[in-house]
Amino acid sequence: MTPRDPPRAIRHSRPVLVGREHDYVREALEQGHLSSNGPFTHRCHAWLAEKFDAAPVYLTHSATAALELAALLTDIGPGDEVVMPAFTFVSCANAIALRGATPVFVDVRADTLNIDPDQVAGAITPRTRAIVAVHYAGVPCDMAPIVALAEQHQLVVIEDAAQALMSSYRGKPAGTLGHLGVFSFHDTKNVMSGEGGAIVVNDARFAARAEIACRYGTDRGAFDRGERQRYEWIDLGSSFAPNEITAAVLLAQLERADDITHARHAMWARYHSAFAPLEAAGIARRPVIPADVQHNAHLYYLLLRDQDARDRFIAGMRAAGISAPFHFVPLDDSPGGRRYARPHGALPNTHAAAVRLVRLPLWFGMEPVQDRVIDTVLGLLKP
Numbered sequence: 001m002t003p004r005d006p007p008r009a010i011r012h013s014r015p016v017l018v019g020r021e022h023d024y025v026r027e028a029l030e031q032g033h034l035s036s037n038g039p040f041t042h043r044c045h046a047w048l049a050e051k052f053d054a055a056p057v058y059l060t061h062s063a064t065a066a067l068e069l070a071a072l073l074t075d076i077g078p079g080d081e082v083v084m085p086a087f088t089f090v091s092c093a094n095a096i097a098l099r100g101a102t103p104v105f106v107d108v109r110a111d112t113l114n115i116d117p118d119q120v121a122g123a124i125t126p127r128t129r130a131i132v133a134v135h136y137a138g139v140p141c142d143m144a145p146i147v148a149l150a151e152q153h154q155l156v157v158i159e160d161a162a163q164a165l166m167s168s169y170r171g172k173p174a175g176t177l178g179h180l181g182v183f184s185f186h187d188t189k190n191v192m193s194g195e196g197g198a199i200v201v202n203d204a205r206f207a208a209r210a211e212i213a214c215r216y217g218t219d220r221g222a223f224d225r226g227e228r229q230r231y232e233w234i235d236l237g238s239s240f241a242p243n244e245i246t247a248a249v250l251l252a253q254l255e256r257a258d259d260i261t262h263a264r265h266a267m268w269a270r271y272h273s274a275f276a277p278l279e280a281a282g283i284a285r286r287p288v289i290p291a292d293v294q295h296n297a298h299l300y301y302l303l304l305r306d307q308d309a310r311d312r313f314i315a316g317m318r319a320a321g322i323s324a325p326f327h328f329v330p331l332d333d334s335p336g337g338r339r340y341a342r343p344h345g346a347l348p349n350t351h352a353a354a355v356r357l358v359r360l361p362l363w364f365g366m367e368p369v370q371d372r373v374i375d376t377v378l379g380l381l382k383p
Contacts, residue, residue: 010373012323014363015187015194018256024248036241037215040248047254048198052173056201058214059250061242063162063184063197067095069240070180070199072213073206074156076101076129083123084132085115086332086343087350092132092160093331093341101129103341105332110349111288112136113357117145123344124149130156135164135174138190138298139289143169143177150178156203158182165191166261166296179203185250190264190298190364191257193250196242213237260364264297267362267370271300274374278302281383300360301327302377307355314358316380322373324358 028040041059048057060066076082078100084092086105093103106119113136120131131150133141143157150157157178161167164174165183175181180203185196201210211221217237222228242250253260278284285303289295304310310326317324330350332343361373 007321007372009321010323010361010366010369011363012325012359012361013188014366015192016364017252018260018364019252020255021249021252024252025245028244028248031244034244036239036243038244038247040244040251041241044198044247044251044254047251048200051257052176052200054173054176054200054202056207056210058199058201058210058240059242059247060197060199060214060240061246062195063160063182063186064091064095065238065240066182066197066199067091067158067160068098069210069213069238070158070182071095071099071101072236073180073201073209074130074158079127080129081125081127082130082132083120083128083344085134085136085350086330086337086347087113087136087328087353088132088134088160088331089162089328090331090334090336092134093337096132097336097340102127103331103337104128105330105337105341105343105347105350107345107347107349108136108353109142110352112139112141112290113349113353114139114141115146116349117142117149119344120146121149124153124155128153128155130158132158132160133178134160134162135167137287137301138164138167138174138296139287140164140167140169140174140177140293140295142290147177156180162186162197163189163298164296165189166257167298168294170292175200176202180206185253190260190296191250191253193242193246193253196246196250209235214240261296263364263367264362267367268297268300270370271360271362271374275302275377277383278378278381283381283383297362300362301357302360303353303356304358304381305356310356310358313380317358317376320376322361322376324360326354327357327359328354330354 080101159178159181161175162184167174181200223231331337
């Protein structure tokens with residue numbers, strides 16, 4: 001690079017090959033099974049089930065598909081309501097609205113930006129069927145009061161752990177705390193397969209139906225095990241499973257999940273230490289991690305003073321060749337949210353966070369450029 005050359009752009013997230021992806025894809029191509037439910041899919045199922053000490057687990061072609069499958073399994077339908085945060089991705093709400101039910105948005109906590117159990121309690125009506133707990137930034141929600149509310153009102157808890165693979169709450173893995181858990185393996189996630197997801201079935205009530213729903217609504221699983229002489233349409237289902245190429249990439253990533261998590265934690269901690277003076281000066285607020293959770297270092301974000309400060313910061317980072325985007329636009333403040341859902345209250349924490357939050361680059365292998373990010377942030381936000 002000559003002195004005139006601009007520095008290479010630093011992306012906010014970047015999919016990285018971490019192990020045997022090429023070998024496994026080649027093996028998948030050579031084994032003669034490229035559609036769903038092949039050997040690599042089963043190996044991923046086994047890895048996830050062992051890691052979570054939970055079964056069954058099913059891969060899906062996206063976390064969106066897994067959320068839609070969860071809504072199907074729980075028989076959510078017209079007239080029902082499902083409580084969820086507005087500070088989340090649209091797939092949560094779509095999964096419910098597609099079933100003819102109404103998403104009910106509640107506020108998040110100011111500290112973790114996770115769903116506030118007190119707000120959940122106030123939003124429950126006789127029509128409420130489920131609670132969707134979204135683990136924002138890989139930091140698990142306070143699940144104990146949410147589960148207690150669900151038991152009290154006979155509701156289903158769906159964990160949106162899309163960002164939370166390898167996170168835990170009080171020693172138990174995220175995704176295994178509710179009745180159903182959903183993960184994402186999109187290429188922005190810590191462990192990725194380009195597109196992909198999974199559903200963890202933690203409640204035996206849904207186990208048999210989940211297998212049928214994942215196989216187009218047929219009893220193909222029983223047929224494959226030799227328990228049926230033929231398979232036929234049994235219940236509602238769809239094509240939820242990924243192909244074997246996707247599963248092959250995912251298995252290579254899962255095998256390095258501990259290493260990925262360790263490396264991301266080290267980078268997350270460097271950010272957290274470097275930006276402590278900004279928080280002390282009241283310029284930016286750092287993420288809050290409750291004592292009873294273990295996060296997976298999925299995101300590092302800062303909350304700036306107001307939207308003007310946030311917008312100036314994003315522009316300054318862009319000028320320096322660094323991507324530092326904001327995150328969710330609150331779902332209640334969108335055309336689809338106004339048409340298909342309703343808020344419970346004013347959601348002040350949600351809207352304050354949405355206009356102040358910026359995400360910093362964080363991906364496996366970015367250690368060589370992290371100092372540049374830190375120095376640029378400190379330069380733009382110096383007291």
